[in-house]
Amino acid sequence: xxxxxxxxxxxxxxxxxxxxxxxxxxxxxxxxxxxxxxxxxxxxxxxxxxxxxxxxxxxxxxxxxxxxxxxxxxxxxxxxxxxxxxxxxxxxxxxxxxxxxxxxxxxxxxxxxxxxxxxxxxxxxxxxxxxxx
Amino acid sequence: xxxxxxxxxxxxxxxxxxxxxxxxxxxxxxxxxxxxxxxxxxxxxxxxxxxxxxxxxxxxxxxxxxxxxxxxxxxxxxxxxxxxxxxxxxxxxxxxxxxxxxxxxxxxxxxxxxxxxxxxxxxxxxxxxxxxx
DNA sequence: GCGTATAATGTTATGACATTACATCGACAT
DNA sequence: ATGTCGATGTAATGTCATAACATTATACGC
Numbered sequence: 001x002x003x004x005x006x007x008x009x010x011x012x013x014x015x016x017x018x019x020x021x022x023x024x025x026x027x028x029x030x031x032x033x034x035x036x037x038x039x040x041x042x043x044x045x046x047x048x049x050x051x052x053x054x055x056x057x058x059x060x061x062x063x064x065x066x067x068x069x070x071x072x073x074x075x076x077x078x079x080x081x082x083x084x085x086x087x088x089x090x091x092x093x094x095x096x097x098x099x100x101x102x103x104x105x106x107x108x109x110x111x112x113x114x115x116x117x118x119x120x121x122x123x124x125x126x127x128x129x130x131x132x133x
Numbered sequence: 134x135x136x137x138x139x140x141x142x143x144x145x146x147x148x149x150x151x152x153x154x155x156x157x158x159x160x161x162x163x164x165x166x167x168x169x170x171x172x173x174x175x176x177x178x179x180x181x182x183x184x185x186x187x188x189x190x191x192x193x194x195x196x197x198x199x200x201x202x203x204x205x206x207x208x209x210x211x212x213x214x215x216x217x218x219x220x221x222x223x224x225x226x227x228x229x230x231x232x233x234x235x236x237x238x239x240x241x242x243x244x245x246x247x248x249x250x251x252x253x254x255x256x257x258x259x260x261x262x263x264x265x266x
Numbered sequence: 267g268c269g270t271a272t273a274a275t276g277t278t279a280t281g282a283c284a285t286t287a288c289a290t291c292g293a294c295a296t
Numbered sequence: 297a298t299g300t301c302g303a304t305g306t307a308a309t310g311t312c313a314t315a316a317c318a319t320t321a322t323a324c325g326c
Contacts, residue, residue: 041306062196063252084246100236112260113217119196119254127245
C-alpha cells in the first residue's frame with residue numbers, strides 16, 4: 001500500500017469516507033459527509049475520486065453513478081473487474097474472471113477494437129436480500 | 134416485428150430518431166430532434182424509451198448515458214448483451230457471448246445472487262479509429 | 267352509444283450527477 | 297525571488313433523470 005501514504009488531504013478524506021461506508025456512495029453523499037472537514041463543492045470530491053481511481057483504490061459503478069473502495073489489496077493486477085450490486089441493501093461484491101476477460105479480449109482482438117475501459121456490472125438481489133422476499 | 138406496429142406516436146418518433154442516428158443518442162438529443170414533432174419535455178422521451186427498452190427495441194448504454202436502437206431482429210433471445218463503444222466515432226457494436234453469460238451465471242448461482250440486469254460495456258477505439266491515430 | 271378502467275400524454279418543477287472556468291496556494295528547483 | 301507544476305477553492309453552469317399532477321386517448325363490457 002505504498003500509494004496510500006502519498007495521498008493528499010482531500011484524497012485521504014474521500015478515501016476514508018468510502019472505507020467507512022457499508023456500500024457505494026454517490027459523489028454528493030461523500031460531499032455531504034465531508035462538510036465538517038471543510039468540503040464545499042462537488043469538484044473537491046470529483047478531483048479526489050479521479051486520482052483515487054487512477055491509483056486503483058476506488059472503483060466507479062457506472063450503472064448506479066456511485067463509487068466504492070476497492071476490496072482488493074491491489075487492483076491493478078486485473079484489467080477487468082466485475083461487480084455484483086444488490087439493489088436492495090446496496091452491498092457490492094467485486095470479482096474477476098479470467099475466462100470472461102479472455103472471451104471479451106478475443107472479441108476485441110478479432111474486431112481490432114482497442115479497449116480502454118471495460119464495465120461488467122450485475123444488478124440484482126444478493127443472497128440475504130432475496131431470502132427476505 | 135409484430136411489436137413494432139403497436140407503437141404509440143411518441144414511441145414511434147423516438148424509435149425512428151434512434152434508427153436514423155449513426156450511433157447512440159442521449160435522451161436530450163432525442164428531445165431536440167423531436168421538437169418539430171411537438172416534443173417539449175424530457176419525460177416524453179424517457180417514457181417512450183422505457184417502453185421501447187421493455188420491448189427489446191432499444192438498449193441503454195449505462196457507461197455513457199445514452200440509448201441505441203437494437204441491432205438484432207429480436208433481442209429478447211439473449212439475457213445478456215455486450216457492447217463495444219468507440220469513444221472516438223461513437224459507433225456501437227452489439228454482441229452476445231454464451232461463455233461470458235455462462236461464467237457470470239455460474240458466479241451468481243454460486244453466490245445465490247439473483248440478477249435482474251447485467252451490463253457489459255467495452256469502451257475504446259474501433260478498428261478504423263485506432264488506425265487513424 | 268355509454269360508462270368506466272387503463273394506458274398514454276402534456277406540463278411544470280425539481281432532483282441528481284458532473285464539468286467548465288478561473289483564481290489561489292504550496293512545494294520545490296533554478 | 298521567481299518560474300513551474302500540482303493541488304485546492306469557489307461560483308456558475310451543463311447534463312441527465314424523475315416527481316407530481318392534470319388531461320386526453322383507447323379498449324372493453326354492458
